[in-house]
Amino acid sequence: MSISKEEVKHIAKLSKLNLTEQELDKYTNDLSDIVNFANELSNIDVDGIKPTAHILDIKNVFRKDEVQPSYDREQILKNAPSKDAGCISVPKVVE
Amino acid sequence: MDLYSLTLTDIAKKIKNKEVTIKEVLDSVYSRIDEVEPKVDAYITLTRDMAYQRAEELQQRLDNGEDIGVLGGVPIAIKDNICTNSVKTTCASRMLENFTPIYNATVVKRLEDAGAIMVGKTNMDEFAMGSSTETSYIKKTKNPWNLARVPGGSSGGSAAAVSADMAYAALGSDTGGSIRQPASYCSVVGLKPTYGLISRFGLIAFASSLDQIGPFTKTVEDAALMLNVIAGYDKMDTTSANVEKVDYVSGLSNNLNGKVVGIPTDFITDGINKDVKLAYDKAIETVKNAGAKVQEIKLEYAKYSLATYYIIATAEASSNLGRYDGIRYGYRAKDFSDLDELYVKSRTEGFGEEVKRRIMLGTYVLSSGYYDAYYKRAQQVRTLIVENFKKAFEACDVIMIPTAPNTSFKFGAHNASPLEMYLEDIYTVPVNIAGLPGISVPGGFDNNGMPIGIQFIAKAFDEKTLLQAAYAFEQNTDYHTERPKIEEGK
Numbered sequence A: 001m002s003i004s005k006e007e008v009k010h011i012a013k014l015s016k017l018n019l020t021e022q023e024l025d026k027y028t029n030d031l032s033d034i035v036n037f038a039n040e041l042s043n044i045d046v047d048g049i050k051p052t053a054h055i056l057d058i059k060n061v062f063r064k065d066e067v068q069p070s071y072d073r074e075q076i077l078k079n080a081p082s083k084d085a086g087c088i089s090v091p092k093v094v095e
Numbered sequence B: 001m002d003l004y005s006l007t008l009t010d011i012a013k014k015i016k017n018k019e020v021t022i023k024e025v026l027d028s029v030y031s032r033i034d035e036v037e038p039k040v041d042a043y044i045t046l047t048r049d050m051a052y053q054r055a056e057e058l059q060q061r062l063d064n065g066e067d068i069g070v071l072g073g074v075p076i077a078i079k080d081n082i083c084t085n086s087v088k089t090t091c092a093s094r095m096l097e098n099f100t101p102i103y104n105a106t107v108v109k110r111l112e113d114a115g116a117i118m119v120g121k122t123n124m125d126e127f128a129m130g131s132s133t134e135t136s137y138i139k140k141t142k143n144p145w146n147l148a149r150v151p152g153g154s155s156g157g158s159a160a161a162v163s164a165d166m167a168y169a170a171l172g173s174d175t176g177g178s179i180r181q182p183a184s185y186c187s188v189v190g191l192k193p194t195y196g197l198i199s200r201f202g203l204i205a206f207a208s209s210l211d212q213i214g215p216f217t218k219t220v221e222d223a224a225l226m227l228n229v230i231a232g233y234d235k236m237d238t239t240s241a242n243v244e245k246v247d248y249v250s251g252l253s254n255n256l257n258g259k260v261v262g263i264p265t266d267f268i269t270d271g272i273n274k275d276v277k278l279a280y281d282k283a284i285e286t287v288k289n290a291g292a293k294v295q296e297i298k299l300e301y302a303k304y305s306l307a308t309y310y311i312i313a314t315a316e317a318s319s320n321l322g323r324y325d326g327i328r329y330g331y332r333a334k335d336f337s338d339l340d341e342l343y344v345k346s347r348t349e350g351f352g353e354e355v356k357r358r359i360m361l362g363t364y365v366l367s368s369g370y371y372d373a374y375y376k377r378a379q380q381v382r383t384l385i386v387e388n389f390k391k392a393f394e395a396c397d398v399i400m401i402p403t404a405p406n407t408s409f410k411f412g413a414h415n416a417s418p419l420e421m422y423l424e425d426i427y428t429v430p431v432n433i434a435g436l437p438g439i440s441v442p443g444g445f446d447n448n449g450m451p452i453g454i455q456f457i458a459k460a461f462d463e464k465t466l467l468q469a470a471y472a473f474e475q476n477t478d479y480h481t482e483r484p485k486i487e488e489g490k
Helices: A005-014 A021-043 A073-077 B008-016 B022-040 B048-063 B106-113 B156-163 B180-186 B220-230 B274-289 B302-323 B339-350 B353-366 B371-392 B418-425 B429-433 B463-475
Strands: B043-046 B075-079 B117-122 B169-174 B189-192 B212-217 B260-263 B293-296 B398-402 B438-445 B451-458
Touching: A005 A021, A005 B353, A021 B302, A021 B353, A021 B371, A021 B418, B008 B022, B008 B220, B022 B043, B022 B048, B022 B075, B022 B117, B043 B156, B048 B117, B075 B106, B075 B156, B106 B117, B106 B169, B106 B220, B117 B156, B156 B169, B156 B180, B156 B212, B169 B189, B169 B220, B180 B189, B180 B438, B180 B451, B189 B220, B189 B463, B212 B220, B220 B438, B220 B463, B260 B274, B274 B293, B274 B398, B274 B438, B274 B451, B274 B463, B302 B353, B302 B371, B302 B418, B302 B429, B353 B371, B371 B429, B398 B463, B438 B463, B451 B463
Parallel strands: B075 B117, B075 B169, B260 B293, B260 B398
Antiparallel strands: B043 B117, B169 B212, B189 B212, B189 B438, B398 B451, B438 B451
């Protein structure tokens, strides 16, 4: 099974990426190749096999919710691409 | 002998015994960098001023009779996806080209506490996605053994820096082979520890269930010393394992008496380069002569690791890289008319080709209608691979396989087909899938003089046995004593 151009367009949209026509062709080829290769897994009998998300036997590691000093606001804002009045500035979110 | 060419263990001793000053050691390493870095391009950032300042402080403390740590005064390089306080951490991406962390990764803190001095941040494939360091947005690192060839990847800068004597050791990260494969291509030691042994706090995430930080060194003993420093539980990483502290250096011996080395003959098949196969056959003789019993084992699901890996790793990556939206940090596009356009343009302009390919593949395998067929199935096959290794380790103490099926290739050799490049990781990915520790040790040269790596794999958290096997192999061969010429070859 290979991936169609339409599907790649859809995936790009979900990924918040713009593709040129040329890129769309190339990625359609590449992704089809890789997905075809990955299809070898469909021959394996996985009936009743538990999926492994994580190899360590740990889940829900909790800690106490304690107030602690954190990083300095000015320091954090140094990495923000745009800031204003001690805040990160973004385009209008709600119309 | 120049100071820069010594091992980590030896230079640390010389500093401690005051045979040399820390400044002399730094001078030696930076003059080496001035000499060969223009040819190799292993570093993205050099931290010269910081390093000399720290050298002075450490020397003063040493002269006052203080213990400055097991790595006191030793220059070390850090891969540029590991956060360093006030030093740019770019992930070799336009997205993070101007990102300066405000904290240290736990591993960086541990190295500093042990007295190490950071000399610089090393080049890598963008977001650690690649096997050649060619996807770096910043520069192309060359293989010190032949400047016309790639150093491997994704930690190619770290491997090349240690190989060319531009640092006594370096940190890298390994998601599917990104420490072991470049170690193999550059003839240095590369260790990927058990998942959970090293804190990932401050490591910029690629695939969170597979990523692990580890050292590049010139010898196995040096790798053990680095592991002593960086291993251990960290409350800042909830996947960090709370296991007992082990001294990995003590008791390393040059024989394998009583040990069983597993050979997965069903996994070493046609795709392997004939010189690599010869080196592997020779390695089998070496471990036998060192006293090991060699046992054939079966890893029938290992061949499915690569497909499993490219589904799981890209799925996790597509989720992890969702955070790069041009808002809080990282690249923001200049022109946009609304919020959505800001996201799309920032990501489209900020990410390179391979990163986009993997984000899209990951998005695809997680998308509705394909989740069960790909992602869930890959996780089920992951279980089979984990079980496969468990069974194999009932019959042996360590497994030995080549690190990569081929040796270093020329720049651009795999441009046409990304899938071909992925196949280079066939012998390294099973280890990440199963969360096991693996190490690549210099294991010979092909007929072009390019290095070959031999890989050992052990049970989870059995780095002691892993390092013992690697050490015995190293001590019974002399490949690790050969140094690269740092010139262009065939």
